[in-house]
Amino acid sequence: MARPRAQPDAAVTIDGAPVRVFSGESLLAAANRAGIPIPTLCAVQGLSVWGGCRVCVVEVAGDHTLRPACATTAVDGMEVTTGSDRLVEHRRQIVELLFAEGNHVCAVCVSNGACELQDLAVDLGVDHIRFAYQHPDRGVDLSHPRYGLDHNRCILCSRCVRTCAEIEGANVWAIAARGAGSRLVAELDEPWGESTSCTSCGKCVAVCPTGALFDKGTGVGEMRHDRDVIGFLAAAREQGEWHDREQQP
Amino acid sequence: MAAALDLDVVTAAEQTRRGRYRQRVMVCQSISCLAAGAQATRTAIEQATDEEGLGHDVQVVPTGCMGLCSRGPLAQVVPRGGAPTLYGDVTAEAGRQLVASLPRRAPPPPAAVTDRVLDPDMPFFACQRRFVLANAGRIDPERIEDYVAEGGYRAMQTALQSMAPDDVIEAIAASGLRGRGGAGYPTAKKWRLLAAAGGEHKYVVANGDEGDPGAFMDRTVMEDDPHRVLEGIALAAYATGADRAFLYVRAEFARAVERLDAAIRAARRHRLLGRRVLGSDFSLDVSVRIGAGAFVCGEETALMASVEGGRGTPRLRPPYPTEQGLWGAPTVINNVETLANVPGIIGRGPEAFAAIGTSASNGTKVFALAGSLVNTGLIEVPMGITLRQIVEDVGGGIAGGRAFKAAQTGGPSGGCIPAELLDTPMDYERLQALGSIMGSGGLIVMDDSVTMPEVARYFMEFCRDESCGKCVPCRAGTVQLVGLLDRICTGAGTTRDLAQLESLGQTVRETSLCGLGQTAPNPLFSTLEHFRGEYLDLLVDGDTAGGEDG
Ligand SMILES: Cc1cc2nc3c(=O)[nH]c(=O)nc-3n(C[C@H](O)[C@H](O)[C@H](O)COP(=O)(O)O)c2cc1C
Ligand code: SF4
Numbered sequence: 001m002a003r004p005r006a007q008p009d010a011a012v013t014i015d016g017a018p019v020r021v022f023s024g025e026s027l028l029a030a031a032n033r034a035g036i037p038i039p040t041l042c043a044v045q046g047l048s049v050w051g052g053c054r055v056c057v058v059e060v061a062g063d064h065t066l067r068p069a070c071a072t073t074a075v076d077g078m079e080v081t082t083g084s085d086r087l088v089e090h091r092r093q094i095v096e097l098l099f100a101e102g103n104h105v106c107a108v109c110v111s112n113g114a115c116e117l118q119d120l121a122v123d124l125g126v127d128h129i130r131f132a133y134q135h136p137d138r139g140v141d142l143s144h145p146r147y148g149l150d151h152n153r154c155i156l157c158s159r160c161v162r163t164c165a166e167i168e169g170a171n172v173w174a175i176a177a178r179g180a181g182s183r184l185v186a187e188l189d190e191p192w193g194e195s196t197s198c199t200s201c202g203k204c205v206a207v208c209p210t211g212a213l214f215d216k217g218t219g220v221g222e223m224r225h226d227r228d229v230i231g232f233l234a235a236a237r238e239q240g241e242w243h244d245r246e247q248q249p
Numbered sequence: 250m251a252a253a254l255d256l257d258v259v260t261a262a263e264q265t266r267r268g269r270y271r272q273r274v275m276v277c278q279s280i281s282c283l284a285a286g287a288q289a290t291r292t293a294i295e296q297a298t299d300e301e302g303l304g305h306d307v308q309v310v311p312t313g314c315m316g317l318c319s320r321g322p323l324a325q326v327v328p329r330g331g332a333p334t335l336y337g338d339v340t341a342e343a344g345r346q347l348v349a350s351l352p353r354r355a356p357p358p359p360a361a362v363t364d365r366v367l368d369p370d371m372p373f374f375a376c377q378r379r380f381v382l383a384n385a386g387r388i389d390p391e392r393i394e395d396y397v398a399e400g401g402y403r404a405m406q407t408a409l410q411s412m413a414p415d416d417v418i419e420a421i422a423a424s425g426l427r428g429r430g431g432a433g434y435p436t437a438k439k440w441r442l443l444a445a446a447g448g449e450h451k452y453v454v455a456n457g458d459e460g461d462p463g464a465f466m467d468r469t470v471m472e473d474d475p476h477r478v479l480e481g482i483a484l485a486a487y488a489t490g491a492d493r494a495f496l497y498v499r500a501e502f503a504r505a506v507e508r509l510d511a512a513i514r515a516a517r518r519h520r521l522l523g524r525r526v527l528g529s530d531f532s533l534d535v536s537v538r539i540g541a542g543a544f545v546c547g548e549e550t551a552l553m554a555s556v557e558g559g560r561g562t563p564r565l566r567p568p569y570p571t572e573q574g575l576w577g578a579p580t581v582i583n584n585v586e587t588l589a590n591v592p593g594i595i596g597r598g599p600e601a602f603a604a605i606g607t608s609a610s611n612g613t614k615v616f617a618l619a620g621s622l623v624n625t626g627l628i629e630v631p632m633g634i635t636l637r638q639i640v641e642d643v644g645g646g647i648a649g650g651r652a653f654k655a656a657q658t659g660g661p662s663g664g665c666i667p668a669e670l671l672d673t674p675m676d677y678e679r680l681q682a683l684g685s686i687m688g689s690g691g692l693i694v695m696d697d698s699v700t701m702p703e704v705a706r707y708f709m710e711f712c713r714d715e716s717c718g719k720c721v722p723c724r725a726g727t728v729q730l731v732g733l734l735d736r737i738c739t740g741a742g743t744t745r746d747l748a749q750l751e752s753l754g755q756t757v758r759e760t761s762l763c764g765l766g767q768t769a770p771n772p773l774f775s776t777l778e779h780f781r782g783e784y785l786d787l788l789v790d791g792d793t794a795g796g797e798d799g
């Protein structure tokens with residue numbers, strides 16, 4: 001995409017409001033600047049355009065097909081609608097498809113309350129899923145010393161792939177296989193922990209919109225209580241002796 | 250370096266060679282006939298020719314598809330200066346007996362041979378118009394001399410010697426040629442965009458992916474007349490100023506790859522390709538790229554990713570390939586059949602082509618005719634022919650005394666045409682108006698034993714399995730659509746399932762990234778449009794159809 005020039009040099013109408021745009025700018029960027037919300041899942045400012053999640057679709061007057069706002073260059077005179085009933089219904093179905101496709105049990109997710117998929121569902125008023133849950137068993141990769149990857153929560157948005165390649169320059173991630181069998185893989189499909197190119201920078205974890213990538217030790221169920229420690233301390237005080245305890249597993 | 254080929258000399262030499270034989274026996278060695286045992290037939294015919302001492306008198310020529318594949322193996326005897334006789338069901342034994350009847354004073358052929366004669370005036374042949382397949386069944390695809398002797402590479406020579414690149418584009422525009430890859434985009438318009446694009450290199454890509462189930466048109470053209478495809482590519486490159494070309498062929502078509510490779514080598518040897526073609530200033534580097542066989546790799550942006558060595562996933566357009574194609578350079582992508590039309594158009598003149606077909610859809614279309622018909626095979630018919638003519642005349646009607654139910658065109662991106670619409674002329678606009686598409690040429694005719702929801706399920710499963718997985722509506726949506734169709738087909742579906750099927754279908758159609766997802770619901774919607782009753786009958790709460798929500 002061309003670098004925006006200093007002065008806006010074109011104008012579009014978004015939901016009836018005139019918006020000045022820079023040449024080469026996407027409809028999404030223009031809308032953002034004008035404070036008009038368009039939902040996104042795969043787009044991140046600063047990363048290359050992917051255009052895969054499709055929740056940012058908008059109507060452009062005169063076009064018979066819908067356009068992804070993140071990947072459509074604003075052209076002078078465009079009239080854009082971002083929130084028609086039809087668009088909202090499409091977005092709801094897409095979000096429901098994502099919930100049905102993976103295992104998104106928010107109550108036990110590391111990202112509960114800090115998840116873009118969850119937020120979008122709330123915004124769209126998705127309170128139940130009309131599609132059949134697929135209950136996949138795609139596995140969890142805990143081989144990395146600091147981070148974890150739960151494939152069952154991955155929505156294949158490729159943010160991590162692009163971040164690692166374009167920002168960190170390490171190129172650890174890729175998406176393998178196809179269709180419903182698509183999967184995030186580290187290097188040539190190795191456990192993440194065995195990746196020699198990963199610098200453990202954590203950028204992919206930071207950019208992940210869901211709880212698929214997470215910092216270890218923050219997950220539900222990862223909390224370890226050590227209830228024996230009190231008895232041990234009391235005994236040490238009473239007996240005036242300090243025997244090394246066996247480490248908790 | 251060898252001198253440029255003199256096409257006249259080659260043609261004369263080839264005609265002299267042919268003239269030495271009293272009879273030529275053309276044996277179909279194409280896909281369907283091979284499956285019916287044509288290899289054994291060929292061996293038997295060659296052995297018998299030797300045994301009968303006819304080697305100097307009878308020439309045995311392995312050829313491409315003769316069309317009536319359902320009667321394969323096919324063979325044709327062409328006497329010098331006489332009318333050919335076509336034979337069907339030529340088993341190895343029948344082939345031997347056929348040869349035995351060829352010597353000058355041989356006894357009249359036995360019934361086993363005469364019974365196999367096919368009437369050249371039968372509607373199957375009479376309704377066809379061979380333009381792209383002009384050479385199929387008439388030449389040995391492995392010999393460049395055969396192609397040249399039939400007028401091959403003359404169009405290219407004419408263009409290089411007496412036409413400016415723009416003239417070629419104008420001729421294509423005048424012919425009205427539209428893309429045979431499915432969408433029917435005017436070929437000249439695409440070429441003009443490439444011709445106008447700047448840059449050091451430009452590319453032409455022939456799309457030979459052909460992933461539709463049951464389709465084998467492009468494969469046959471590549472296998473049976475590889476030089477025609479190469480000549481079409483060369484003309485496209487000359488017209489647009491491209492200097493490099495790729496033929497993208499799926500790995501399953503091993504014979505097409507082999508033949509194209511050999512044809513490229515032969516053409517280069519004779520300076521019909523490569524540097525300074527036929528001594529002109531035009532140079533073209535052509536090579537074959539093999540795809541791993543994913544339906545989505547027929548989509549042009551996925552195809553380019555695959556040619557570049559990446560994973561075959563589509564990307565957003567714009568930019569269109571003519572702006573940013575292979576390795577960022579301007580690129581034109583055309584279907585194999587589109588390109589195979591080009592030598593004929595330039596050679597015979599655009600008027601000859603424009604005279605065939607309807608006002609908006611010129612020329613012929615090759616179809617792989619399959620399904621419950623008496624005759625099936627590879628047909629080439631003028632655009633605008635009615636579906637009824639294809640089914641009743643070319644196809645010989647429905648086999649086994651059953652009734653016609655529907656025809657599916659355009660494969661998994663297309664739709665069905667019911668009996669009431671049998672008189673629809675087959676052209677781009679009218680098929681689209683019916684909710685189907687011309688597609689690349691799959692044509693499956695179904696009889697009344699077929700249930701349409703199952704047809705929809707079959708194609709939806711195909712799309713689910715072939716989805717690349719990049720975008721959510723296609724990746725996850727096709728999974729749910731198959732699930733819903735499954736419920737309905739197995740009698741467990743409700744009115745609510747049907748409503749959901751339609752609303753999700755709409756989302757998949759409108760929000761998917763590429764053509765695969767955007768058209769995946771077409772078979773569903775078209776069967777719903779014409780055969781809704783069959784869906785309703787399968788619902789558990791079918792009685793309340795149209796009433797309250799189940
Ligand atoms: C999912 C999908 C599969 C396709 N498969 C093919 C194919 O196998 N062969 C083909 O020529 N075009 C195929 N196309 C169409 C191509 O993208 C492209 O439009 C075509 O090759 C252009 O050639 P034409 O203008 O000569 O028709 C496919 C499109 C889609 C969306
Ligand atoms: S943590 Fe490793 S995989 Fe993640 S972005 Fe950094 S280098 Fe890439």
Ligand code: SF4
Nearest residue numbers: 154155157158160208
């Ligand atoms: S791991 Fe996270 S960032 Fe990476 S593709 Fe999956 S959901 Fe997207």
Ligand code: SF4
Nearest residue numbers: 717718720723763766
């Ligand atoms: S529509 Fe299907 S095949 Fe096309 S990009 Fe999306 S997932 Fe891939």
Ligand code: FES
Nearest residue numbers: 051053054056070
């Ligand atoms: S944000 Fe535009 S397609 Fe994902």
Ligand code: FES
Nearest residue numbers: 277282314315316
């Ligand atoms: S393959 Fe032999 S006639 Fe078609």
